[in-house]
Amino acid sequence: MIEEKRILYEHLDVPDINTFDVFRQYDGYTRFEKAIAEYQPEDIAKMVMDSGLKGRGGAGFSTGLKWSFVPRDIKPCYLCCNADESEPGTFSNRYVLEKNPHLLIEGILICCYAMGIETTYVYIRGEFTLGKKMLDAAIKEAYEKGYLGKDVRGTGLNIDIYTHPGAGAYICGEETGLIESLEGKRGQPRNKPPFPAVEGVFGKPTVVQNVETLCNLPFIVGNGVEWYTQMGPTYADTRANPPTPDPNTGTKLYCISGDVNEPGVYELELGLTSTELIEVAGGLRGEEVKAVIPGGSSAPILTHYELDTRLDFTSLTLAKSMLGSGGIIVMNETRNIVDCLLNIMKFYAHESCGQCTPCRWGTPWVRDIVQRIADGNGRKSTITRPKFGVAENGRWGDTGETEEIYEDLDLLESVANNIANVDTMTWNTICVFGIAVSWPAVSYMRKFRPEFEAAIREGKLVTLSVAEATVPPEENYAYQQRFVPKEFADL
Amino acid sequence: MSDELIQIETPFAFNEENQRAFDALIGRYPIKEAAMLPTLHLAQKQAGYITPAVMKYVAEQLEVSVMKVKDVVTFYPMFFEEPVGEYVIRVCHTLPCALRDCKVVLDHLKEKLGTDVASETNLAKGTTADSKFTLMKVECLASCDVAPVIMVNDDLYKNLTPEKVDEILDNL
Numbered sequence: 001m002i003e004e005k006r007i008l009y010e011h012l013d014v015p016d017i018n019t020f021d022v023f024r025q026y027d028g029y030t031r032f033e034k035a036i037a038e039y040q041p042e043d044i045a046k047m048v049m050d051s052g053l054k055g056r057g058g059a060g061f062s063t064g065l066k067w068s069f070v071p072r073d074i075k076p077c078y079l080c081c082n083a084d085e086s087e088p089g090t091f092s093n094r095y096v097l098e099k100n101p102h103l104l105i106e107g108i109l110i111c112c113y114a115m116g117i118e119t120t121y122v123y124i125r126g127e128f129t130l131g132k133k134m135l136d137a138a139i140k141e142a143y144e145k146g147y148l149g150k151d152v153r154g155t156g157l158n159i160d161i162y163t164h165p166g167a168g169a170y171i172c173g174e175e176t177g178l179i180e181s182l183e184g185k186r187g188q189p190r191n192k193p194p195f196p197a198v199e200g201v202f203g204k205p206t207v208v209q210n211v212e213t214l215c216n217l218p219f220i221v222g223n224g225v226e227w228y229t230q231m232g233p234t235y236a237d238t239r240a241n242p243p244t245p246d247p248n249t250g251t252k253l254y255c256i257s258g259d260v261n262e263p264g265v266y267e268l269e270l271g272l273t274s275t276e277l278i279e280v281a282g283g284l285r286g287e288e289v290k291a292v293i294p295g296g297s298s299a300p301i302l303t304h305y306e307l308d309t310r311l312d313f314t315s316l317t318l319a320k321s322m323l324g325s326g327g328i329i330v331m332n333e334t335r336n337i338v339d340c341l342l343n344i345m346k347f348y349a350h351e352s353c354g355q356c357t358p359c360r361w362g363t364p365w366v367r368d369i370v371q372r373i374a375d376g377n378g379r380k381s382t383i384t385r386p387k388f389g390v391a392e393n394g395r396w397g398d399t400g401e402t403e404e405i406y407e408d409l410d411l412l413e414s415v416a417n418n419i420a421n422v423d424t425m426t427w428n429t430i431c432v433f434g435i436a437v438s439w440p441a442v443s444y445m446r447k448f449r450p451e452f453e454a455a456i457r458e459g460k461l462v463t464l465s466v467a468e469a470t471v472p473p474e475e476n477y478a479y480q481q482r483f484v485p486k487e488f489a490d491l
Numbered sequence: 492m493s494d495e496l497i498q499i500e501t502p503f504a505f506n507e508e509n510q511r512a513f514d515a516l517i518g519r520y521p522i523k524e525a526a527m528l529p530t531l532h533l534a535q536k537q538a539g540y541i542t543p544a545v546m547k548y549v550a551e552q553l554e555v556s557v558m559k560v561k562d563v564v565t566f567y568p569m570f571f572e573e574p575v576g577e578y579v580i581r582v583c584h585t586l587p588c589a590l591r592d593c594k595v596v597l598d599h600l601k602e603k604l605g606t607d608v609a610s611e612t613n614l615a616k617g618t619t620a621d622s623k624f625t626l627m628k629v630e631c632l633a634s635c636d637v638a639p640v641i642m643v644n645d646d647l648y649k650n651l652t653p654e655k656v657d658e659i660l661d662n663l
């Protein structure tokens with residue numbers, strides 16, 4: 001049985017940990033004090049780089065590397081803490097804000113010290129009224145105790161933190177959408193480059209960082225890089241010669257929801273499998289796992305025979321999915337994948353910001369196709385076509401068989417791939433919301449094609465058994481390319 | 492839409508408390524316009540919804556055109572351009588909540604309040620005749636572990652069943 005490894009969440013349930021005095025009893029702010037007493041800002045940045053910390057907000061980009069892109073000579077530089085948490089299936093930031101806001105403040109302080117930042121905006125989604133209230137109260141206390149404001153603890157540093165409420169738009173979680181929104185405009189993402197690290201909010205260099213990422217900083221500074229890198233796997237990226245280490249270090253606040261007995265946030269070392277995680281979360285509610293969404297609704301789905309994929313950044317990328325925000329949604333044998341896709345596509349159709357034509361028109365179009373299939377009006381051709389594949393002579397070509405044409409499934413894939421192509425990983429849109437639409441659309445359809453075909457054939461939603469609904473591994477586009485990465489130590 | 496075309500029925504101005512809150516806000520940003528969202532939240536809290544007069548007032552305070560304010564208001568689902576009930580009930584209906592039967596909760600609310608679900612362009616559709624409640628669907632509220640959830644104004648209610656919904660409504 002895998003044990004939880006609580007680091008960020010260790011003191012989450014201590015009564016009154018949201019107050020300065022109690023937080024202080026549990027080493028609160030000592031790591032920040034250690035940082036300013038023992039290290040230069042560059043040392044901290046180097047520690048973060050060496051720790052291998054990857055962003056927990058969705059993209060999984062190396063935090064140290066991101067910091068290294070920030071020009072040091074342009075001031076002011078801003079920190080935007082991304083507390084927009086709107087990816088369906090994700091809910092770990094909420095608990096930090098509501099229960100342990102001082103930890104976030106300490107993380108912000110360390111980041112500000114390392115990067116020479118004086119102003120931080122915490123962009124909190126509008127619905128987090130309690131979270132904002134708790135954080136505001138904690139910030140007020142930190143000002144009173146001299147950890148924020150002018151000349152922090154007599155060090156000459158000036159650090160301010162302000163909270164900024166969002167207003168219900170998912171796209172404001174995207175870093176440039178967040179910046180636009182923070183500037184008082186519609187939250188419509190910007191073209192990149194320039195990246196926020198160079199030109200972000202108010203035209204100045206800006207570090208955008210998720211709540212969970214920032215909460216890791218006190219522990220990296222407090223316990224050291226060596227301690228930190230022992231947690232989670234480090235793989236070898238063999239594409240480079242000599243192979244470069246690919247760290248998936250630290251713990252992750254896995255949010256698990258859907259068909260498990262004890263949904264919730266579980267802090268575990270990176271790198272366990274879905275099967276293990278389901279076990280940690282009290283086991284499956286139901287008989288059989290039909291599918292697992294590993295990284296929030298944007299992530300491509302995993303089938304029952306892909307559950308041994310390790311839930312870390314590298315392994316999931318190799319399995320053509322992603323860890324994303326770490327929101328794991330489990331579905332049991334009673335679920336209909338067409339219905340699930342419909343729900344998710346309604347979400348995306350509602351949340352597209354409307355700037356790019358492929359996304360603005362394509363997303364509702366995909367939704368409408370899935371709706372049509374779910375309503376029993378899915379389109380199928382009365383004629384058949386030759387089936388292409390590996391022919392008898394071992395070459396790609398006409399197999400001599402015929403196949404039925406499910407027009408709506410072809411259309412679904414074509415429309416989705418024209419928003420963002422999941423095979424070539426190119427997108428025709430400004431932001432990667434496009435990928436977040438086509439990834440689920442294409443992966444659900446390809447991996448659970450029999451269920452989609454059945455809905456069209458029968459003219460109504462039919463829930464097939466797990467074995468019948470899933471395409472076999474040899475026809476699974478993602479399974480084909482998958483390989484389990486070797487531990488770096490194995491090399 | 493130019494400023495002159497807007498019909499101003501009841502003029503709007505911040506009350507003393509909100510004025511103080513606004514003054515504190517404005518100092519946080521290098522440009523005034525950046526205070527747009529928090530200012531609109533304050534104004535909506537006071538006026539109930541964003542009327543043309545509110546937009547005009549906010550535009551004056553932030554020294555931007557009314558059009559710009561309108562642009563922002565129409566983008567964000569949390570700003571209402573029509574009156575809403577005293578209690579706004581937001582029912583989450585995204586996948587994790589759907590897997591936990593949020594539909595039962597929604598149907599129960601519909602029946603109990605005797606109203607349909609509001610759409611973003613038609614809030615009246617989801618508002619009860621006595622203007623006490625507005626019922627709307629929202630996307631994931633980041634509480635999927637305690638699904639299904641609803642929000643009543645600023646408060647979140649978890650692990651709902653029809654019975655719990657009754658209890659919540661009775662205690663309002």
Ligand SMILES: Cc1cc2nc3c(=O)[nH]c(=O)nc-3n(C[C@H](O)[C@H](O)[C@H](O)COP(=O)(O)O)c2cc1C
Binds near residue numbers: 056057060173208433
């Ligand atoms: C459509 C979309 C929505 C996103 N939503 C969030 C979000 O709610 N919270 C978050 O932290 N990051 C979100 N991100 C990721 C951010 O763009 C950004 O990568 C992240 O905040 C960077 O912080 P990190 O490096 O600490 O993860 C989203 C990205 C996209 C494309």
Ligand code: SF4
Binds near residue numbers: 353355360431432434
């Ligand atoms: S991809 Fe969609 S959400 Fe992103 S900028 Fe374009 S229209 Fe907006």
Ligand code: FES
Binds near residue numbers: 585632634
């Ligand atoms: S889906 Fe309802 S709270 Fe996340």
